[in-house]
Amino acid sequence: MSAHQDFIPGNELYVSTFDKGHLPLPPSKKVAVVTCMDARIEPATQLGINLGEAHVIRNAGGSAKEALRSVVISQRLLGTREVAVFHHTDCGMLTFTNEQLHDKVKAEAPGNAAVAAAVDAIDFLPFSQLEESVKEDVKFLKENPLLLEGTNLTGWVYDVTTGKVQRVV
Ligand SMILES: [Zn+2]
Numbered sequence: 001m002s003a004h005q006d007f008i009p010g011n012e013l014y015v016s017t018f019d020k021g022h023l024p025l026p027p028s029k030k031v032a033v034v035t036c037m038d039a040r041i042e043p044a045t046q047l048g049i050n051l052g053e054a055h056v057i058r059n060a061g062g063s064a065k066e067a068l069r070s071v072v073i074s075q076r077l078l079g080t081r082e083v084a085v086f087h088h089t090d091c092g093m094l095t096f097t098n099e100q101l102h103d104k105v106k107a108e109a110p111g112n113a114a115v116a117a118a119v120d121a122i123d124f125l126p127f128s129q130l131e132e133s134v135k136e137d138v139k140f141l142k143e144n145p146l147l148l149e150g151t152n153l154t155g156w157v158y159d160v161t162t163g164k165v166q167r168v169v
Contacts, residue, residue: 028053033086046163047165060093062088062137064137084153085154085156087133087137089157
Protein backbone atom coordinates (compact mmCIF):
# COMPACT_ATOMS: atom_id res chain seq x y z
CA MET A 1 0.00 0.00 0.00
CA SER A 2 1.48 3.31 -1.07
CA ALA A 3 0.24 6.78 -0.22
CA HIS A 4 -0.25 7.57 -3.91
CA GLN A 5 -3.02 5.00 -4.11
CA ASP A 6 -5.24 7.51 -2.32
CA PHE A 7 -4.62 10.19 -4.94
CA ILE A 8 -7.20 9.09 -7.52
CA PRO A 9 -10.14 8.69 -5.09
CA GLY A 10 -9.12 11.91 -3.34
CA ASN A 11 -8.97 13.73 -6.63
CA GLU A 12 -12.31 12.35 -7.82
CA LEU A 13 -13.90 13.85 -4.73
CA TYR A 14 -12.23 17.19 -5.45
CA VAL A 15 -13.26 17.22 -9.09
CA SER A 16 -16.88 16.46 -8.16
CA THR A 17 -17.29 20.00 -6.79
CA PHE A 18 -14.54 21.79 -8.72
CA ASP A 19 -15.70 25.00 -10.41
CA LYS A 20 -12.55 27.14 -10.51
CA GLY A 21 -11.24 26.19 -13.93
CA HIS A 22 -11.61 29.77 -15.17
CA LEU A 23 -9.00 31.39 -12.90
CA PRO A 24 -6.22 33.42 -14.54
CA LEU A 25 -2.55 32.50 -14.12
CA PRO A 26 -1.31 35.55 -12.11
CA PRO A 27 -2.21 35.46 -8.40
CA SER A 28 -5.02 37.96 -7.78
CA LYS A 29 -3.66 39.17 -4.42
CA LYS A 30 -0.22 39.73 -5.94
CA VAL A 31 1.43 37.98 -3.01
CA ALA A 32 4.00 35.20 -2.72
CA VAL A 33 4.15 33.22 0.52
CA VAL A 34 7.40 31.41 1.30
CA THR A 35 6.93 28.65 3.82
CA CYS A 36 8.10 25.24 5.03
CA MET A 37 7.20 21.89 3.51
CA ASP A 38 6.15 20.68 6.98
CA ALA A 39 3.12 18.38 6.75
CA ARG A 40 1.31 20.34 9.46
CA ILE A 41 1.30 23.49 7.39
CA GLU A 42 -1.55 24.26 5.03
CA PRO A 43 -1.12 27.92 4.06
CA ALA A 44 -4.38 28.25 2.17
CA THR A 45 -6.53 27.20 5.12
CA GLN A 46 -4.36 28.77 7.81
CA LEU A 47 -4.06 32.17 6.12
CA GLY A 48 -7.43 32.38 4.42
CA ILE A 49 -5.99 32.18 0.93
CA ASN A 50 -8.34 31.11 -1.84
CA LEU A 51 -7.42 29.32 -5.05
CA GLY A 52 -5.83 31.69 -7.55
CA GLU A 53 -4.95 34.37 -5.00
CA ALA A 54 -1.32 33.67 -4.04
CA HIS A 55 1.87 31.87 -4.90
CA VAL A 56 2.93 29.49 -2.16
CA ILE A 57 6.61 28.60 -2.43
CA ARG A 58 7.59 25.73 -0.19
CA ASN A 59 10.82 24.04 0.78
CA ALA A 60 12.49 22.64 3.90
CA GLY A 61 12.39 25.46 6.44
CA GLY A 62 10.70 28.03 4.23
CA SER A 63 14.12 29.27 3.13
CA ALA A 64 14.06 32.55 1.22
CA LYS A 65 17.46 31.72 -0.25
CA GLU A 66 16.19 28.50 -1.77
CA ALA A 67 12.96 30.23 -2.82
CA LEU A 68 14.70 33.07 -4.64
CA ARG A 69 14.40 31.47 -8.09
CA SER A 70 10.64 31.15 -7.65
CA VAL A 71 10.29 34.64 -6.13
CA VAL A 72 11.95 36.21 -9.17
CA ILE A 73 9.62 34.31 -11.51
CA SER A 74 6.66 35.25 -9.31
CA GLN A 75 7.51 38.95 -9.45
CA ARG A 76 8.85 39.40 -12.94
CA LEU A 77 6.56 37.12 -14.89
CA LEU A 78 3.43 36.85 -12.77
CA GLY A 79 3.11 40.26 -11.18
CA THR A 80 3.41 39.66 -7.43
CA ARG A 81 4.53 42.68 -5.39
CA GLU A 82 4.47 41.32 -1.86
CA VAL A 83 6.49 38.51 -0.23
CA ALA A 84 5.66 37.00 3.16
CA VAL A 85 8.19 34.63 4.74
CA PHE A 86 6.86 32.08 7.23
CA HIS A 87 8.95 29.84 9.49
CA HIS A 88 7.34 27.74 12.22
CA THR A 89 7.75 26.28 15.69
CA ASP A 90 9.06 22.71 15.98
CA CYS A 91 10.65 22.98 12.54
CA GLY A 92 12.96 20.15 11.51
CA MET A 93 15.51 22.75 10.47
CA LEU A 94 16.09 23.52 14.15
CA THR A 95 17.23 19.97 14.83
CA PHE A 96 20.44 19.47 12.87
CA THR A 97 23.60 21.09 11.53
CA ASN A 98 25.01 20.89 8.04
CA GLU A 99 27.87 18.77 9.34
CA GLN A 100 25.50 16.28 10.98
CA LEU A 101 23.44 15.78 7.82
CA HIS A 102 26.52 15.60 5.63
CA ASP A 103 27.94 12.91 7.94
CA LYS A 104 24.67 10.98 8.05
CA VAL A 105 24.31 10.82 4.27
CA LYS A 106 27.95 9.80 3.87
CA ALA A 107 27.62 7.14 6.56
CA GLU A 108 24.69 5.66 4.63
CA ALA A 109 26.92 5.23 1.57
CA PRO A 110 30.33 4.27 2.97
CA GLY A 111 33.24 4.86 0.60
CA ASN A 112 31.02 6.39 -2.08
CA ALA A 113 32.95 9.41 -3.29
CA ALA A 114 30.17 10.63 -5.56
CA VAL A 115 27.70 10.72 -2.68
CA ALA A 116 30.24 12.44 -0.42
CA ALA A 117 31.04 15.13 -2.98
CA ALA A 118 27.38 15.69 -3.84
CA VAL A 119 26.19 16.05 -0.26
CA ASP A 120 29.12 18.20 0.84
CA ALA A 121 28.20 20.65 -1.92
CA ILE A 122 24.78 21.29 -0.36
CA ASP A 123 24.12 23.92 2.26
CA PHE A 124 20.96 22.54 3.87
CA LEU A 125 20.30 25.95 5.43
CA PRO A 126 19.47 24.78 8.97
CA PHE A 127 18.90 27.39 11.67
CA SER A 128 19.06 27.47 15.46
CA GLN A 129 17.00 30.57 16.31
CA LEU A 130 13.47 30.67 14.94
CA GLU A 131 12.63 34.38 14.97
CA GLU A 132 16.18 35.29 14.02
CA SER A 133 15.97 33.01 10.99
CA VAL A 134 12.84 34.84 9.82
CA LYS A 135 14.56 38.21 10.20
CA GLU A 136 17.62 36.94 8.34
CA ASP A 137 15.51 35.66 5.44
CA VAL A 138 13.60 38.93 5.15
CA LYS A 139 16.91 40.80 5.25
CA PHE A 140 18.28 38.50 2.56
CA LEU A 141 15.37 39.36 0.27
CA LYS A 142 15.42 43.06 1.11
CA GLU A 143 19.09 43.28 0.19
CA ASN A 144 18.88 41.09 -2.88
CA PRO A 145 19.33 43.10 -6.07
CA LEU A 146 16.90 40.87 -7.96
CA LEU A 147 13.95 41.75 -5.75
CA LEU A 148 11.74 44.49 -7.16
CA GLU A 149 12.09 47.87 -5.49
CA GLY A 150 9.14 48.65 -3.24
CA THR A 151 8.31 45.00 -2.56
CA ASN A 152 6.13 44.70 0.53
CA LEU A 153 8.17 42.29 2.69
CA THR A 154 6.98 40.71 5.93
CA GLY A 155 8.24 37.88 8.16
CA TRP A 156 6.16 35.58 10.32
CA VAL A 157 6.20 32.63 12.70
CA TYR A 158 3.49 29.98 12.58
CA ASP A 159 2.85 28.00 15.77
CA VAL A 160 2.07 24.36 14.97
CA THR A 161 0.56 23.77 18.42
CA THR A 162 -1.98 26.63 18.38
CA GLY A 163 -2.36 27.26 14.66
CA LYS A 164 -1.62 30.95 15.26
CA VAL A 165 0.61 33.18 13.20
CA GLN A 166 2.62 36.05 14.61
CA ARG A 167 4.32 38.77 12.63
CA VAL A 168 8.02 39.08 13.44
CA VAL A 169 9.15 41.73 10.98
ZN1 LIG B 1 9.65 23.23 8.98
